[in-house]
Amino acid sequence: MPWIWVFLLSAVLVAFTSFVLPRRRGPLPPGPLRWPLIGNGLDLWCKHPWKVYARWAQEYRSDILSLQIPGATIIILNKEHVVQDLFVKRGLIYSDRPYTAFFEKLGISRIFVFQDYGERWKNNRKAFKRYLGTETESVIRSNELLSCRRLLISLLTGNDHQVDFRKAVNDFFLSATYGIPPSQQDEHVALTQESAVLLKRLMIQGLVFEFLPFLASLPTWFTAAGVTRGVGVVGELVDKMMRTPFESAKADSIQGARRVSVAGRFFRFDKELSNISNDEEISIIDVLGTSYAAGTDTVVALVNSFALAMVLYPDIQRKAYTILNSTLRGRLPALKDYGTIPYIDALVQEVVRWNPIAPLGVPHVLRQDDVYKGYILPKGSICIANTWNILHDEERYGPNIDEFIPERFLNADGTLNETRAKTDVAFGFGRRTCPGESKSLSLYSMSVWLSTALRDIAREFAWILFASVLSAYELFDARDENGMPLYRSKIEYTTEIVSSAPHFKCQFRLRPGITRAMIHEAVGPVD
Numbered sequence: 001m002p003w004i005w006v007f008l009l010s011a012v013l014v015a016f017t018s019f020v021l022p023r024r025r026g027p028l029p030p031g032p033l034r035w036p037l038i039g040n041g042l043d044l045w046c047k048h049p050w051k052v053y054a055r056w057a058q059e060y061r062s063d064i065l066s067l068q069i070p071g072a073t074i075i076i077l078n079k080e081h082v083v084q085d086l087f088v089k090r091g092l093i094y095s096d097r098p099y100t101a102f103f104e105k106l107g108i109s110r111i112f113v114f115q116d117y118g119e120r121w122k123n124n125r126k127a128f129k130r131y132l133g134t135e136t137e138s139v140i141r142s143n144e145l146l147s148c149r150r151l152l153i154s155l156l157t158g159n160d161h162q163v164d165f166r167k168a169v170n171d172f173f174l175s176a177t178y179g180i181p182p183s184q185q186d187e188h189v190a191l192t193q194e195s196a197v198l199l200k201r202l203m204i205q206g207l208v209f210e211f212l213p214f215l216a217s218l219p220t221w222f223t224a225a226g227v228t229r230g231v232g233v234v235g236e237l238v239d240k241m242m243r244t245p246f247e248s249a250k251a252d253s254i255q256g257a258r259r260v261s262v263a264g265r266f267f268r269f270d271k272e273l274s275n276i277s278n279d280e281e282i283s284i285i286d287v288l289g290t291s292y293a294a295g296t297d298t299v300v301a302l303v304n305s306f307a308l309a310m311v312l313y314p315d316i317q318r319k320a321y322t323i324l325n326s327t328l329r330g331r332l333p334a335l336k337d338y339g340t341i342p343y344i345d346a347l348v349q350e351v352v353r354w355n356p357i358a359p360l361g362v363p364h365v366l367r368q369d370d371v372y373k374g375y376i377l378p379k380g381s382i383c384i385a386n387t388w389n390i391l392h393d394e395e396r397y398g399p400n401i402d403e404f405i406p407e408r409f410l411n412a413d414g415t416l417n418e419t420r421a422k423t424d425v426a427f428g429f430g431r432r433t434c435p436g437e438s439k440s441l442s443l444y445s446m447s448v449w450l451s452t453a454l455r456d457i458a459r460e461f462a463w464i465l466f467a468s469v470l471s472a473y474e475l476f477d478a479r480d481e482n483g484m485p486l487y488r489s490k491i492e493y494t495t496e497i498v499s500s501a502p503h504f505k506c507q508f509r510l511r512p513g514i515t516r517a518m519i520h521e522a523v524g525p526v527d
C-alpha cells in the first residue's frame, strides 16, 4: 500500500478517536470552531499565539480553553488562579512533558526539560540542585562578574551588541559550568549553535511523530528518505555538545589545572576521577549539559530584551543610570551591590514582565483524566500556561501594561513595592518550575541571598549585566536591519518557545568618567 494511504488512514483513525470518544465523556473547555479531521490544526499556526489565546479567553468568557488537533487535546490556562489549581495543586498529574519516541532518537530527551515526571527526571533535578546549589555559589558568582566585565571590553570594539551579549552569556555558562576560558570557547559555541539550528528544524517533524506515532517505527530507509533526515546527525551533535565541554573540564582536572567551575569542583571534591561509574558520568554530563542548553538561549533573550527597552525608553535608561551612579559614583558595579539598588531590581522585574521570553512557558502533559469546573480534561492533554497573559494583567501590575515602566514595582519613595505581584510566573509553575530561578529567593535581601539553597542564576546574572552595561555605556541611535530608526509600535518579538527581541543595532558611548583603561583593568588578563 502506498505510504500516503497509510498516512491518511492513520490520520482518520486518530481523528476519530480524538474527536468522537472524548466528547462522549463530557464537555471540553470552550474554544474556537473545530473543523472535520484537522480540528483546530489551522488555529495553531498563528503569530504570537499568546495574544490570540488572551483574546479568545475574552471572547469565550473562560479562563480555560481547549483546542483539538488529530491525536491531541490542547488545554490553555489563561489566568494564574487556573494554573495554580492545576499545575500546582494537582501537580502530581500535571507535570509530564510532551515526550516522544522521536525526542529519544534525537537525543534531546537527555536534557531533562523534556523528560516525563518520573524517576529519571527526579534524579536529574536533584543532581541539578546539588551541582548548581549553594556549594557552588562562589564559583558561579565570580564567573558572573567576570563575564560581565569581559562583555564591557567586547562592547568597546564590537559592532553588533547582540553578538557580544550572546558571547557574554556563553562565556558565563561555559566558564562557570566547565571552567572553559574565553580563548577556548568558540568550538563549543559553534557546536551548540549547529545543534540548535538543526533541532529547531526537526522539532516540527517531532510533532508529526507525536501525533502520528506509527511513523516512529518506520524503517530507516523511509526516514532516511525524508521525514527524519538529520535525526542521526542531531543525536550525535547533541551528544558532542554535552560531552565535549565536560571532557575538557575532566582533562583540565587530570592535568591539575585549578579553574574555578562547577565541574572542576565536582572532580576535585566530590569524586576520585577513577571512581566515577559510567552511569554517574553520563548523569553529570546530562545535568550540566541541561543547565548550559536551557540557560543560554533564555538568558540571551532576556539581555537582548533589556537593550531594546533601554533604546526604546531613553528616559528610563537615563533615570536608571542616574540612580545607579548615585550609588557607584563612577566605579563599575561589583557583586556586593546586587540587591542594594531598588531601581535596578525593578528594571530586572520589568524586563522579565514586559515581553516574557517564554510567553507560553514549556508545555505540561496531563497524566490521567481530570475534571475541572465541570469540564473533562482528557489524559494526555498538552497543557499550556499563558504566561504572557498573566504578566499583562493590569490587576496584577497596574495600568499601561504594554509599556516598559519599572516604576510599577516601586513605591513613590523609590523603595520596592512589596505588595506588587512578582514576576516568578515567567519561570513556570509547580514541580517543573525553572530551577535556574528560586522562588525562595528575595531579590531584595542580601541575607536571604546568602542563605538561599538554590541561587537565582538568571535574575542575578541579569542584574549584574544590566548594572554593568548601564554604568559604563549609554545606548543610543538604535536602527533596525534596514538601518531605519526603531519605533515602539513596530517592534515584534519572535513567535518561538523562546521569544526574542528583533535584531537591531545601536551605538554604545562610554559614560563620563569611565575610560577604556578602567574597563580593561576591571577584568585583568582576559584568560
Ligand code: HEM
Pocket: 112, 113, 114, 125, 290, 291, 292, 294, 295, 296, 298, 299, 302, 357, 358, 361, 362, 363, 364, 426, 427, 428, 429, 430, 431, 432, 433, 434, 435, 436, 437, 457, 458
Ligand atoms: C530569563 C531566564 C529564564 C527563564 C524566563 C526561564 C523560564 C523557564 C520556564 C518557563 C520553564 C518551564 C517551567 C514549567 O514547565 O512550568 C523552565 C524550565 C527550565 N529551566 Fe529555565 N528559564 C530561564 C533561565 C534558566 C537558567 C539560567 C537555567 C539554568 C541554569 C534554566 C534551567 C531550566 C531547566 C533545567 C528547566 C527544566 C525544568 C524541568 O523540566 O523540571 N533556566 N525555565
